[in-house]
Amino acid sequence: MVDVRSGIGEALPPPEVEDVELYHPHSWWTRYVFSQDAKVIAIQYGTTATAIGMVALALSWLIRLQLGFPGTFELIDADAYYQFITMHGMIMVIYLLTALFLGGFGNYLIPLMVGARDMVFPYANMLSYWIYLLAVLVLVASFFAPGGPTGAGWTLYPPQAVLSGTPGGKDWGIILMLSSLIIFIIGFTMGGLNYVVTVLQGRARGMTLMRMPLTVWGIFTATVMALLAFPALFVACVMMLFDRLLGTSFFMPAIIEMGEQLQYGGGSPILFQHLFWFFGHPEVYIVALPAFGIVSDLISTHARKNIFGYRMMVWAIVIIGGLSFIVWAHHMYVSGMNPYFGFFFATTTLIIAVPTAIKVYNWVLTLWRGNIHLTLPMLFALAFIVTFVNGGLTGLFLGNVVVDVPLSDTMFVVAHFHMVMGVAPIMVIFGAIYHWYPKITGRMLNEVLGHIHFWVTFIGAYAIFFPMHYVGLVGVPRRYYELGETTFVPESVHDLNAFITVAALIVGAAQIVFLFNLAWSLRHGREAGGNPWRATTLEWQTPETPPPHGNWGKELPVVYRWAYDYSVPGAPEDFIPQNHPTPGRLSHEGAS
């Protein structure tokens, strides 16, 4: 059905897509605050996520201080510690990474990269942000509520999550957490519908699916997954709220708490775990797939070479997205579920490793015989590959059911998931910000500050999380406020912990450099021009930078080629923009 003719001198088919009826802002308020422009919404999402992310970062400092120097800080008691890790984990995963990748990058990049004027449902898009903000505020409110935030761990496992032995269990903490998640999911759904339908219906003429940049593929697939997976968390949260507030027993078995019989009975804690991880595992890929997509584009652009094996990359994204719905119980190998599930879930989990590995190969093979510009986005992309490979490989330990038995619930797990879904995607976020900041603001970020930020963050993060695996291998459990006296942990582990803490403090501090750079370059950065990286994708071809409301001026772009025409033999320049009609190379020539 796709019909391709070579270039010039031919009448264009009429546009298939009706122009979105653009909403025109009339006042400062509707332009910058209650704006329906996806780019403004993206920036709102981005700043809110960064702000709440800084809270989570500060919490990680406090957590690390306690683990590195136990007993030194009176401020941090056991209750506070559990509240910190819970809020840290939940904020990082949901309110920072999910919101930033989909709400932030999704909103900014999808319309621009597919050549649309805006998202298809701008009003719902705006609501999505404000509902997200409400979710964040409800979450923050729990810090100030009586009893403080919940300390149940980010997995919120019942029955403890709603009992008094856990901080916030019988107070406001858990109620606010569950409410905030429910609100978040409602808001996300409104945004998610936009991202999906814009990709489906808003593409410019000529933008076939196989011409889309991988960034769009990644965000698109992740959004589809999020739309289908978040309902599991939604149901789980609603049911737990019922248990906590209305006395039902969905998840609550008969319980004797501190010698006292509770009213509950018959419920199944494992049921919650199934629902939670039915969401929770896809969530890992909801964070990872946009990162995969973005990093592919960063590598290709800055190595001046087409992404190696584009088709394979697309298929891998789709296959990973699908498979990730049938591996959830690998988080439950030692949960007491039917042990025979272990065979199935270990197999599916290790199968996912294959398409994932292929993606890694294709990234490094893109570097092969490239023309590698070691710009900041490229450096962060390299750092992503290192940390992602490291974290992905330790995933093979934890996915292989029997190996998981000794390692689960130890610091090994903490090291693994930080490497793979903490550090690696955050590297991509940084790379992406250095890459697209010039488009968003018209100015480049400062290079010197950027290099300081990069080196400290990359080496520091590796120094935090690589040794942490060995703390877990020794047998130190995760979520331990203090290890205390043990027979099996050598004294030197405490020194290692102190070292990790120092590294964490330094890495945290380096982020201040980054924030400063963001603010400083807004005024003082070098003028970027429209396409400083000489990139092919549509967002760099806007008539104005930063792109105004409506993105494209009078006429929508028309797409003539895929997103990766870098260093095409015979072309005058080493890149040909997607909307460039002259063939750099006629369609019947070229390698197959």
Added chain:
Amino acid sequence: MAVVVILVLLALGSVLFHVLSPWWWTPIASNWNYIDNTIIITFWITGFAFVAVVLFMAYCVLRFRHRPGATADYEPENRRLESWLATGTTLGVAAMLTPGLFVWHQFITVPEGATEVEVVGQQWLWSFRLSGADGKLGTTEARDVTPENTLGLNRNDAAGLDDLIIEGGELHLPVGKPVKILLRSVDVLHDFYVPEFRAKMDMVPGMVTYFWLTPTRTGTFEILCAELCGTGHPQMRGTVVVDTEEDYRTWLSEQQTFSQLSASASSGASKATAVAAATAQ
């Protein structure tokens, strides 16, 4: 250039760290050295993959970094190379998964004649129950838990009357005999974890979970809780002692049965209430 050096240092440094690391698992005390072996296979395969990818990247950066006048190759794909890599990866993955699944099969297949021992978790202490002379554990019910009967034994079940009950004390196991550890909780999730045994399993209120092992050497080992169970989670410690057969017999003969405990409980200040009171604090 700095990047190349750092990437190489990072790959080699990681290997060196692994080799020189004094931080390694504690000496094993159960039959699950199969698990250790699978981990070691996995370390080899993944370590190789990690070093290969990072060094390859470093080489690319060194060799193909931008120089004035340089251009990149144009190579959209290479199906042959891609299928080779996919096949290699699949083989590597299979090499890890296959032994893993075999060992898992052993892990969940309890041998005939394994002695059953029950471990009960509650916030935040461990209790144990062994079968009495009849070799059978009596039934339990969370609803039956009272200060005098903290494990919730069913008083109408004769099999339970002679069960040996150890509250907050040490668990002893005979060396060289397979045991099936039945896990139960009367309040929230816990996880029975002895690093030297390598095995662990969650304890879920409302159901009984299990794993099995054969202790392979005598000694005293620490029990930790590996599932966040509230503020006292890191303090939830216990002790398991692996004894020779004679020592085990002696220890067994010193333990009290459920009916003895109930009798002493009804005759005044009981240990059970003391424990319950301690728990309530």
Added chain:
Amino acid sequence: MTIATVFLAAVAAVIVWWLAHQQLLSKPWLEVGHAYDRRREPMPPAKIGLAVFLAVVGSLFSLAISAYFMRMASSDWGQLPLPGLLWINTGILALGSVALHAAKLESQRRHDEATRTILLAALATGLAFLTGQVLAWRALTAAGYFLAGNPANSFFYMLTGMHGLHIVGGLFALGRLTARAWSVPLDRRMRLSIELCAIYWHFMLLVWLVLFGLFSGWAGNVVDFCRQLLT
């Protein structure tokens, strides 16, 4: 989680079917020049948006139903008797669905007056359904079947509540649409909105029928039957 997995497998089948039409095997680097899909009439984005949204809602209910079956396995489960009123409510909801379908047809035939009247009628059935559901709740509580009394009760109230909230949302959209329809002549966009409301109502009717089947125990029997077929 079987039900949820089956539902998602169905969604996945749709996605695969769609992807199969997207030239995923083509080699985009060889195709320079104009490319366009020769679809005759592109679907309006709102319709696709609704379809995606219904997939989300479907996922929500299929997960809740999965939870229902898993929780049902516990021994404290006690089926609750369904008030006869639910049959009437089902009828009313079906009527609303029929009405909206008629409204869609009438609007396409440009019978504006008829469309307006039918929209009002549909709105009324929606409100009547909700009232009926509340009455059913009250009948149950009056008979001593409280929310926390038994897991079956809890699921009944929760699922009917969730379904009811979706109807409330639908009524909100339908209400706004009806108000507009009465004040201005029907245009293309409004006809589309009517069609979307109709689709939404059919879907909510379907969800309700599944839930109703679940509560009356048929769904359990069907599942048992399938299990017997397999073993």
